[in-house]
Amino acid sequence: MIAGRLLRLVVVLLVVTFLSYALLSLLPGDTVTQILGPGASEEARAQLRSELGLDDPLLVRYGVWLGDLVTGDFGTSFVSRLPVAEELAARLPVTIELLVAAQLVALGLAVPMGITAARNAGRWIDQTLTTLSFALLSTPVFVSGVLLILVFAVKWQLLPATGWTPISLDLGWNITSVVLPALTLAFAQVAVYARLLRTDLIATLQEDYITLARARGLSPRRILWRHALRPSAITLITAIGLNLGALIGGAVIVETLFGLPGIGRLIVDSIFSRDYLTVQGGVVLISAGYVLINFAVDLVYAAVDPRIRRA
Amino acid sequence: MIKRLTILLTAALTLVACSGPRPVATTPGAAATSTGGPAKGGKIVYGLSADANGFNPVTDQFAAQSYSMVTTIIEPLVSVDANGDWKPNLAESLTPNATYDEWTIKVRQGINFTDGLTLTGEIVKSNLEAQQKSPLTSATLQPLEGIELVDPMTVKVKLKQPWVVFPYYLAAQIGMMVPPSTLNNPLGGSRTPVGTGPYIFKEYVPDSRFVVTRNPHYWRDGLPYLDEIEFRILPDTQTRAQSLEAGSLDAIGTTRDEDLAKFGAAKDAYTIHRTQGMAVSEAMFMLNTEVAPMNDVRVRQAMAAAMDRKAIITTLRGGLTKEADSPWTKDSKWYAPGGAPHTYDLAKATSLVKEYEAEKGELKVEVLSTPDPNTMQTVELAQDMWRKAGIDVTIKQADQADLINRALTGNFTATIWTAFSSPDPDGEYIWLHQAYAKPIGAISLNFSRVKDDELSKALDVGRMNPDESARKQAYATVQKRLRDLVPYIFIDHLDTGAIITKSKLRGIGEQLLPDGEKGLPLTGSPIPYHPFSQLWVNGQ
Numbered sequence: 143m144i145a146g147r148l149l150r151l152v153v154v155l156l157v158v159t160f161l162s163y164a165l166l167s168l169l170p171g172d173t174v175t176q177i178l179g180p181g182a183s184e185e186a187r188a189q190l191r192s193e194l195g196l197d198d199p200l201l202v203r204y205g206v207w208l209g210d211l212v213t214g215d216f217g218t219s220f221v222s223r224l225p226v227a228e229e230l231a232a233r234l235p236v237t238i239e240l241l242v243a244a245q246l247v248a249l250g251l252a253v254p255m256g257i258t259a260a261r262n263a264g265r266w267i268d269q270t271l272t273t274l275s276f277a278l279l280s281t282p283v284f285v286s287g288v289l290l291i292l293v294f295a296v297k298w299q300l301l302p303a304t305g306w307t308p309i310s311l312d313l314g315w316n317i318t319s320v321v322l323p324a325l326t327l328a329f330a331q332v333a334v335y336a337r338l339l340r341t342d343l344i345a346t347l348q349e350d351y352i353t354l355a356r357a358r359g360l361s362p363r364r365i366l367w368r369h370a371l372r373p374s375a376i377t378l379i380t381a382i383g384l385n386l387g388a389l390i391g392g393a394v395i396v397e398t399l400f401g402l403p404g405i406g407r408l409i410v411d412s413i414f415s416r417d418y419l420t421v422q423g424g425v426v427l428i429s430a431g432y433v434l435i436n437f438a439v440d441l442v443y444a445a446v447d448p449r450i451r452r453a
Numbered sequence: 454m455i456k457r458l459t460i461l462l463t464a465a466l467t468l469v470a471c472s473g474p475r476p477v478a479t480t481p482g483a484a485a486t487s488t489g490g491p492a493k494g495g496k497i498v499y500g501l502s503a504d505a506n507g508f509n510p511v512t513d514q515f516a517a518q519s520y521s522m523v524t525t526i527i528e529p530l531v532s533v534d535a536n537g538d539w540k541p542n543l544a545e546s547l548t549p550n551a552t553y554d555e556w557t558i559k560v561r562q563g564i565n566f567t568d569g570l571t572l573t574g575e576i577v578k579s580n581l582e583a584q585q586k587s588p589l590t591s592a593t594l595q596p597l598e599g600i601e602l603v604d605p606m607t608v609k610v611k612l613k614q615p616w617v618v619f620p621y622y623l624a625a626q627i628g629m630m631v632p633p634s635t636l637n638n639p640l641g642g643s644r645t646p647v648g649t650g651p652y653i654f655k656e657y658v659p660d661s662r663f664v665v666t667r668n669p670h671y672w673r674d675g676l677p678y679l680d681e682i683e684f685r686i687l688p689d690t691q692t693r694a695q696s697l698e699a700g701s702l703d704a705i706g707t708t709r710d711e712d713l714a715k716f717g718a719a720k721d722a723y724t725i726h727r728t729q730g731m732a733v734s735e736a737m738f739m740l741n742t743e744v745a746p747m748n749d750v751r752v753r754q755a756m757a758a759a760m761d762r763k764a765i766i767t768t769l770r771g772g773l774t775k776e777a778d779s780p781w782t783k784d785s786k787w788y789a790p791g792g793a794p795h796t797y798d799l800a801k802a803t804s805l806v807k808e809y810e811a812e813k814g815e816l817k818v819e820v821l822s823t824p825d826p827n828t829m830q831t832v833e834l835a836q837d838m839w840r841k842a843g844i845d846v847t848i849k850q851a852d853q854a855d856l857i858n859r860a861l862t863g864n865f866t867a868t869i870w871t872a873f874s875s876p877d878p879d880g881e882y883i884w885l886h887q888a889y890a891k892p893i894g895a896i897s898l899n900f901s902r903v904k905d906d907e908l909s910k911a912l913d914v915g916r917m918n919p920d921e922s923a924r925k926q927a928y929a930t931v932q933k934r935l936r937d938l939v940p941y942i943f944i945d946h947l948d949t950g951a952i953i954t955k956s957k958l959r960g961i962g963e964q965l966l967p968d969g970e971k972g973l974p975l976t977g978s979p980i981p982y983h984p985f986s987q988l989w990v991n992g993q
Contacts, residue, residue, distance in 0.1 A: 171854030172861075177506075178588050179514040180857055181883065183595075184896040186588030221506050222659070223640050232659070288691055295699035303696040304500075304687050306661050401687040403661035411504075411660065416854055 151433045158429045159211075159422060163204045166418050173220050173416040194220060207422060216426070217419035221412070226423035229408060234427070236306065237404035239316075240396065241389050243324035245382065248331035255332070256339025256378075257366065263344050271336065279333035283392045287326040287399045294322060304401040323400045327392050331385055338381055342374040372446050379446060383439035386432055495990035496681040497958060500693045500705035502980055504660050504686045507643030510629035511583045511636065517977030518706070520625075522663045522684050525985045526567075527648030529628040530558065530577070531620045533876045535971040537731050537785070539620040542967060543572060543630055543649060547623075553615035553919055558623075560606045561967070564672045566632040567653050574608045576633065581610065583636050584627045592883065592898065594627065615917040617924075618879045651677035651986035660686055671986070673967060678960070678989035697723075697953065703990075704954040704961075706980035708947070709827075710771035716953045726961045726975060726983075727951040731785050734874040734950070734978035735777045738820065738835065738942040739860070740867050743893055743902040746816055747866055751805045752844075753939035756818070756867075757794045759802035759842035760835060766945055769830055777943035779932045780873035780881060787878050789929035791936055795943055802842035810843070817845045821859065821868035824850045831944070832869050860900040863893035870900075871947065874978040878928045879916050885931065886912050901940035908934040950981045960988040 173196060174187045191197055195206065210217055216226035255275070259268045278286075295303035301322050307315035346352065347370055355365050394406035405424055412420040501521055507513035508523050515523060532542040541547060545561040564572040578600045584590050585597055598611040612619065622628065630649060635642030646654050649672065652665035663684040667677055685702065687693040694712050696702045707713070716723040738756070740747045747753060762776040778795035781787045794801075810816055818839070822832040829848075836846045851859060851868075859865045873881055883889045887904040891897035907930060914927035935941060952961055952975065962974030964987040975981035 169855070170851065170858065172858040175858050175861060176854055177514065180861060180900075181590070181592055181898060182588050183592040184891075186591055187896060190588060223507070223643065229659075288695070291692060291695045291699070295701065296695050299699060303699040303701045304692055305498075305685055305696075305701060306658075399689050399692050401661065401685060401689075401692070403658055407660050414852060414854060415506075 147433075147437050151430065151437075154433055155426060155429055159208070159425055160204060162425045163207070163418070163422060164200060166413070166416075166421055167200050167203075169413075169416065171416050173418065176415045176417075177220060207419065211426065216423040219412075219417055219420045221415050221417045221420070226420050229420060230405065230423050230427055233403055233405045233408050235308070236402055237390075237393055237397070237406060239309070239320060240323055240327065240393055240402065240404060241386070243320050244327035244331065244389060244393075247324050248328035248335055249382075251328070251332045252335030252378075253339060255336040256343060257371070259336065259340040260343035260347065261362075261366070263340075268340075271340075275333035275336050277333075278329045281329060283326055283330065283395045284399060286329050287322070287396060290322050290326055306400075306402045319400075319402075323396045323402060326399070327389060327396050330392070331389070334381060334385065335378055338377050339374060342377050343370060346370045346374040375446055376443060379439055379442055383436040386435050390428055390432075491678050491960065491987065491989040492992065493678050493680075493989075495679055496683070497679060497703040497988070497990065498683045498685055498701065500687050500696060500702040501684050502686075502688055502690070502693065502706055505663075508646035508657075509635060509639050509643040510626045510631060511580070511587050511642075512589070512639045513643055514589055515626045517980055517982050520977060521706070521982040521985075522665075523629070523646060524650065524982070525652040525665045525682060526646045526650040526654055527629045527631055528650045529624050530560075530630065531623040531628050532966050533621070533624050533973040533976065534966060535973055537876050537973065539618070539624060539876075540966050540968060540970055542624075544623070547620045549617070549619075549919075553617045553619075553917065554612045556610045556612070556616075556619055557603065558608050558610065560608075561672070562606065564649050565670060566647055566649050567668060567670075568632055568634060568647050570632050570634075572630060572649055574602050574604065574606050577630065578602050578608045579633060579636055580630050581608070581627075590627050593622065615919075617917060617919045618877045621875070621877045621880065624876065652682065655681070662686065673986065677986040679985070682985060694953075697955070703958050704952055706950075706952055706982075708950050708979045710773045710949050712953060713773060713949060713951060714771055720956075722956055724954050724956050724958075724961075725951055726954070728874075728948050728975045728978065728981045729784065730782055731787070731876050732874055732973065732976050732978070732981060733782050733946045733948045734871050735780055736774075736831070736944040736947050737777070737870050737872070738867050738944070739870040739872075739901050740940055740942065741863055741865050741900075741902060742904075742938070742940050743863060744866055746809070746813070746818065749809060749813070750938065751809050752816060752818075753942070754794045755802045755805035755809070755816075755842060756839055756844065757802075757939050757942045758796070758798045758805070759838050759844070760795075760942055760944065761797045761838055762795075762944055763797070764838070765831060765834055768834060769827070770945065770949060773949050774945040774947060777946045778936065779943065780935070780941075781878065781928075781932070782946045782948075787925065787928045789925075789932045791933060794936060794939060799842060806843040815845065816843070817847070819847050819849050819866050821849050821851050821856055821865050823853055823856060823869070828869055861896050861898075863891075863895075863897060863900075863902060870941070871979060874976075876973065876976070878924075878931070879912075882912050882916060885909075885935075903938055903940035905934055905938060908938070947979060950975075950977075950979050952981060952983065957991045958988060959991050963987065 174190050178186060195203060219226055219229055255271050259271045262268045291303045294301045301318055305319055307319050309316045352365060352370060355369055393404060394410050397404040397407040409421055409424040501518045503518045505519035505522055528543055530542060530544040531539050534540045543561060543564060545559045548557045560572055560574055560577055581600050585594050596613050596616055598613045601609045603609050631642055632647055635647055651668050651671045653668045655666045656664040666681050690709055693705045697705045713725055717725050740753050742748055766772060766774050779788055806816055820832055822828050832848055836848060839846045856868060875881055883898045887909040890899035890902045890904050911927040911930035915924050918924055961983050964972040964984050966972045975983050
């Protein structure tokens with residue numbers, strides 16, 4: 143099973159990296175102009191283009207890049223002239239922390255909301271939570287981010303509007319600098335997770351074994367937490383894995399909005415400056431991460447629901 | 454559930470409250486007096502819109518935002534004073550020969566780099582030679598023939614032609630002096646800048662912050678005032694403004710008229726510093742004079758006459774900017790009046806379009822625009838104006854990298870553009886002279902590819918004639934030819950480029966140069982920059 147997964151990962155990486163390499167090559171604009179500026183002479187441009195290997199055909203460039211990647215060399219950024227791996231390593235902790243914090247916030251809000259809505263299905267509280275979910279879902283990240291800054295930073299001055307403090311420098315300030323970005327990123331996920339959990343939980347609560355548990359006199363709380371919640375969480379867990387892509391997309395905006403030095407912002411900056419190797423490095427990292435996390439999600443299924451383990 | 458959430462929220466807020474001052478960047482106020490005089494101490498956090506590619510003036514392209522960070526550490530040989538004239542900075546003097554094809558640069562005594570090395574003529578020579586070879590600046594330094602060391606503190610720059618304003622070029626990237634360690638290890642210098650400046654590099658986190666601390670051995674007595682500056686990179690204009698409001702920042706750069714209006718209304722809390730004079734860039738449409746239909750001057754004149762600049766300024770700039778009919782602002786000594794064809798005249802525009810269409814068929818124009826909403830609004834408003842004159846205009850979006858590349862190679866008909874903010878008109882030489890206009894497909898620094906003997910000769914006079922009245926006459930000719938030939942449709946002078954500070958932050962626009970002259974308050978576009986050595990925080 144693991145070998146099959148790894149093989150699939152390699153295929154995914156090959157397809158994704160080739161497509162991104164080809165798409166970047168199709169982008170209009172010129173890496174050399176981005177590096178040298180518009181005032182450079184034609185001779186200087188030609189020399190730099192040759193040095194960077196940009197005169198070579200696409201397949202040759204991709205082949206060279208892939209060959210280097212196999213040996214663990216992600217290449218050197220055209221713009222910063224630093225190793226891409228070094229650039230990614232510096233940014234990765236920020237994005238991971240942001241994504242993990244956003245997931246925790248999303249789950250921390252969505253699970254109680256989903257349970258409350260399911261237990262009170264059809265009542266006013268369910269309808270209120272449903273309305274709130276749709277409001278969160280339909281609010282773009284850049285709008286919710288600006289609103290959160292306005293309320294928590296400008297009006298109440300409780301949290302910093304922007305900026306980033308690494309954990310290594312100060313844990314307290316690190317947490318304060320991640321709260322608003324994580325909340326912003328989590329909002330849309332809250333709605334999705336709460337709705338999924340509510341739907342599955344309502345279905346589970348109508349199963350025969352739940353009726354039997356009630357008949358045996360088990361308390362509603364025990365039925366909910368011990369017998370209904372775990373099997374109802376399968377779809378939610380799947381969504382957590384699949385939502386990683388959406389979260390990374392949102393992280394690009396959130397990192398720009400709040401001034402966080404993460405992977406998303408690095409990739410966007412690199413696309414604008416036509417720094418292809420840095421973009422490729424980011425694509426490899428995100429693709430591999432996406433596949434591996436979904437692999438981990440599959441493993442979690444079995445732990446959550448014994449029926450899957452037995453199957 | 455609500456109870457648990459309340460506990461969690463309380464815990465989070467307690468954590469925030471107990472976190473103490475934010476590490477690296479704080480704004481605790483200076484050890485200052487409240488009597489109005491500059492006082493030492495204090496830290497500020499300064500919001501920038503973009504990061505730098507690197508901090509080595511020889512290898513990294515500097516945008517205006519890069520200059521804000523770099524000039525705290527690395528200084529140029531020359532500065533520009535409040536009148537727009539060049540003045541020596543690290544140089545003690547710059548003296549031309551009689552024919553202005555040699556400049557003797559004498560370096561000030563007693564200036565040390567923060568790595569301990571003393572600035573000498575030899576180091577100046579090495580820097581200028583490195584710039585001459587650099588692919589970034591070799592085109593600009595094309596008139597430079599060679600550099601000789603005259604004595605330990607003096608170099609002579611030999612030029613292939615007279616260049617009366619050569620020192621202006623030493624006020625920017627080309628004239629910034631770095632130690633041999635940077636020249637020998639460009640990548641190291643790019644990440645860890647070393648210079649003679651008022652501050653020393655402390656920390657750089659790409660896309661996040663750049664921190665500098667006071668240089669205790671700075672060569673100018675009593676400077677700098679601040680202990681520390683943190684530059685925070687915040688590309689989003691709205692969050693940058695909100696961060697200033699929230700107290701996370703002490704100053705921001707902006708180009709948004711709504712920021713000027715909003716913070717301008719709170720005069721007690723904030724101070725606004727706007728660009729003036731030659732530092733102001735111009736918004737315009739740049740036309741490719743080599744491709745149809747723009748190779749017909751009637752089309753260019755028609756588009757210029759159909760442009761209602763007042764409507765653009767009123768609708769999109771909050772009425773804050775001024776109409777432009779020249780690369781230089783009306784308060785500059787280089788400005789020469791003469792609005793036509795930049796005067797709004799729809800009847801004339803319509804007539805010219807009909808004349809063209811009778812001869813050559815339907816007039817269709819594609820205009821490039823970057824996708825950001827503010828720029829698109831300008832282009833869409835202009836599109837509507839041109840349609841009223843009978844011109845069928847389509848808009849094509851291109852990101853900044855694509856747009857610049859198209860401009861260089863001539864792969865465009867018309868494009869929105871911002872340019873012309875050099876302190877001296879000669880700074881625009883390579884963009885306007887026909888020697889830099891190349892055929893379509895080749896790299897052309899003269900993007901509009903305008904070729905005109907009279908225009909180019911006037912630019913040559915401006916470059917080579919030391920007599921100011923002759924130079925003024927030459928640049929009046931340049932402006933006349935630009936109005937006649939219309940390679941650019943000027944819209945307005947973008948003096949909305951501004952620095953907004955908390956009122957307690959003082960010193961912007963008040964700096965004195967080493968020899969006592971008042972310095973140019975703000976430079977660069979679209980968001981300007983300024984020196985930091987004489988900034989100080991007023992006591993609270």
